[in-house]
Amino acid sequence: MALSVEIVVVMGVAGAGKTTLGQALANRLGWLFVEGDHFHPAKNIERMKAGIPLTDQDRYPWLQAICQEIKRLQALKQSAIITCSALKHTYREMLRAEAPAIAFVYLHGEPALLQQRLAQRQGHFVGTDLLASQWADLESPPPEVALRLDAAAPVETWVLRVCEHLGCGDLGG
Numbered sequence: 001m002a003l004s005v006e007i008v009v010v011m012g013v014a015g016a017g018k019t020t021l022g023q024a025l026a027n028r029l030g031w032l033f034v035e036g037d038h039f040h041p042a043k044n045i046e047r048m049k050a051g052i053p054l055t056d057q058d059r060y061p062w063l064q065a066i067c068q069e070i071k072r073l074q075a076l077k078q079s080a081i082i083t084c085s086a087l088k089h090t091y092r093e094m095l096r097a098e099a100p101a102i103a104f105v106y107l108h109g110e111p112a113l114l115q116q117r118l119a120q121r122q123g124h125f126v127g128t129d130l131l132a133s134q135w136a137d138l139e140s141p142p143p144e145v146a147l148r149l150d151a152a153a154p155v156e157t158w159v160l161r162v163c164e165h166l167g168c169g170d171l172g173g
Contacts, residue, residue, distance in 0.1 A: 006079045007070055007099040008162070011086035013134040015114035016107035016151045018083040021158045026081040028159050029168060032073070036084035039065035053133030056088075063094050070098040087137045105162055109151025 008025065010018045019035060026033035040062050044054055066084055073080050086092045086104065096102050147165045149158050 006074065007102045008081045008105060008166070009086055009092075009095055009102060010081060010083050010105050010107065011092075012107035012109075012151065013085060013087070013114060013138055014130060016109055017155070017158070018085075018107060020155055021105070021107060021149075021162075022081045022083045024155050024159050025162055028163065029079070029081070032078055032080040034069060034073075034080050034082040036062075036066055036082055039069065041065075048130060051130060053130055053137075056090075059091065063091055067094060067098045070095065070102075074099060085134065087134060088139045103147070103166065105147045105149060105165075107149050107151045107158075113152055 008031075010022045010025070012018055019037075022035070023033050025031075040048075044058055044062060047054060047058065063084075066082065070082070084091075084095065086095065092104060147162060149161055
């Protein structure tokens with residue numbers, strides 16, 4: 001089944017479940033999964049490990065790298081699920097400029113839930129100390145975000161809702 005969307009960006013603050021949803025959705029659709037965190041320059045990772053929030057200037061090379069990946073995927077005609085916090089409207093517009101048929105899925109949740117998830121997360125460079133700065137930077141996603149999902153819902157519910165929204169029905173399931 002051909003979908004009108006080629007790239008889905010799963011967005012939200014740290015701990016929302018972007019990677020979990022991205023991997024599950026990519027498996028369901030048979031699409032490539034791209035972890036946006038892998039595109040952070042080493043300088044950004046060191047800042048975040050130290051609990052120092054990123055600025056727009058810090059995020060720009062990371063977003064540029066994700067944009068380059070989107071261009072590469074489109075040249076290959078490869079559909080993909082990409083994780084990216086995409087906290088600000090300008091960030092989302094950068095991504096949309098590369099893929100007009102992009103769909104944004106926003107995972108939102110209560111701060112206490114996300115704080116708990118981050119506290120339990122092992123081996124990741126973003127910890128609980130960065131959550132407040134991410135909330136401060138998050139510009140409530142307006143209409144360019146196609147679908148909003150509750151971060152507290154089960155993964156299966158997320159995947160079902162995204163598939164319903166994209167019109168992929170029972171594909172892969």
